[in-house]
Amino acid sequence: MSRNPMIVRTVPALRRALDGIRAKKATTALVPTMGALHDGHVSLVRLAKRRARKVIVSIFVNPTQFAPSEDFGSYPRTWKADVARLAAEEVDLIWNPDVKTMYPDGFATRIVPEGPATVGLEDRFRPHFFGGVATVVGKLFTQVRPDFAIFGEKDFQQLRVVTRMARDLDLGVKVIGSRTVRERDGLAMSSRNVYLSPEERLTAPVLYRAMKESAARLRAGDDLAAAMAGGAELIAKAGFILDYFEARHAETLAPIASVKDGPVRILVAARLGKTRLIDNIAV
Numbered sequence: 001m002s003r004n005p006m007i008v009r010t011v012p013a014l015r016r017a018l019d020g021i022r023a024k025k026a027t028t029a030l031v032p033t034m035g036a037l038h039d040g041h042v043s044l045v046r047l048a049k050r051r052a053r054k055v056i057v058s059i060f061v062n063p064t065q066f067a068p069s070e071d072f073g074s075y076p077r078t079w080k081a082d083v084a085r086l087a088a089e090e091v092d093l094i095w096n097p098d099v100k101t102m103y104p105d106g107f108a109t110r111i112v113p114e115g116p117a118t119v120g121l122e123d124r125f126r127p128h129f130f131g132g133v134a135t136v137v138g139k140l141f142t143q144v145r146p147d148f149a150i151f152g153e154k155d156f157q158q159l160r161v162v163t164r165m166a167r168d169l170d171l172g173v174k175v176i177g178s179r180t181v182r183e184r185d186g187l188a189m190s191s192r193n194v195y196l197s198p199e200e201r202l203t204a205p206v207l208y209r210a211m212k213e214s215a216a217r218l219r220a221g222d223d224l225a226a227a228m229a230g231g232a233e234l235i236a237k238a239g240f241i242l243d244y245f246e247a248r249h250a251e252t253l254a255p256i257a258s259v260k261d262g263p264v265r266i267l268v269a270a271r272l273g274k275t276r277l278i279d280n281i282a283v
């Protein structure tokens, strides 16, 4: 079955659509995306449907989370295919503002997250990133005012930062994390995977294999530094340029010295040719 979602592009049209939904006292869940949808995004939509009666998906490639040297201009844009996928999932509303709608002339306000979840990892290599994400997600939450918002664990640090922001600013949104969907060979699905050459695509699952190997060593009682160095070496040998390969506390994202320091998550970011991939797993 397939049902065409309503598509809105201006704030007044969004308000009218949401008034209609709220008049029916329906609960709402928002799935923020940058489009180029894949099965990972679809899994978020399906979780949203289980949580709420009405599902809103935003599609907006947010310029403020890209550095000038990054891929904002070339980021994959697949509008028609995205709408077809969301129709097949019977999504109710697509919120698709343009850049001028989100950032009108004179826009001069930013949400700057701080605290342990923002220390290191992505923030070290993309220092502009969480300010851009928090600002746009803060706007999306105030525009849509959903009961729930679904984010993927694939972007684990983002999930933690957004959860904290929603609480800190009393945005009234319950942020829910959804597990990472992988290709059959373990590679985490990502819109940027289309950048990989056929040869790089064969190498890319090494990230997941390295995390699994380090996790197994940690579970077997290996020293944390040694287990992490082993994983990092595998990744470098496969031809990646490693940004980070770290074990952190799964809740606070604080650095840890031993697996006894709490539930542990391994997080990785590495570049293969011109493609930067990130991933993480629980230990």
Ligand SMILES: Nc1ncnc2c1ncn2[C@@H]1O[C@H](COP(=O)(O)OP(=O)(O)OP(=O)(O)O)[C@@H](O)[C@H]1O
Residues within 6 Å of the ligand: 032, 033, 034, 035, 039, 040, 041, 043, 044, 150, 151, 152, 153, 154, 155, 178, 179, 180, 181, 182, 188, 189, 190, 191, 192, 193
């Ligand atoms: N493989 C996946 N499994 C589960 N959720 C995912 C997956 N990939 C992305 N998501 C989630 O989808 C939401 C939208 O992400 P986005 O549109 O940036 O897609 P992406 O595939 O992560 O793209 P990118 O290549 O830019 O990282 C985010 O909450 C993200 O964590």
Ligand SMILES: CC(C)(CO)[C@@H](O)C(=O)[O-]
Residues within 6 Å of the ligand: 032, 033, 034, 060, 062, 065, 133, 136, 137, 155, 158
């Ligand atoms: C949350 C998000 C939609 C904000 O632009 C983006 O960072 C993403 O797609 O993960």
Ligand code: BAL
Residues within 6 Å of the ligand: 065, 155
């Ligand atoms: N999925 C995270 C969005 C970004 O890398 O810009």
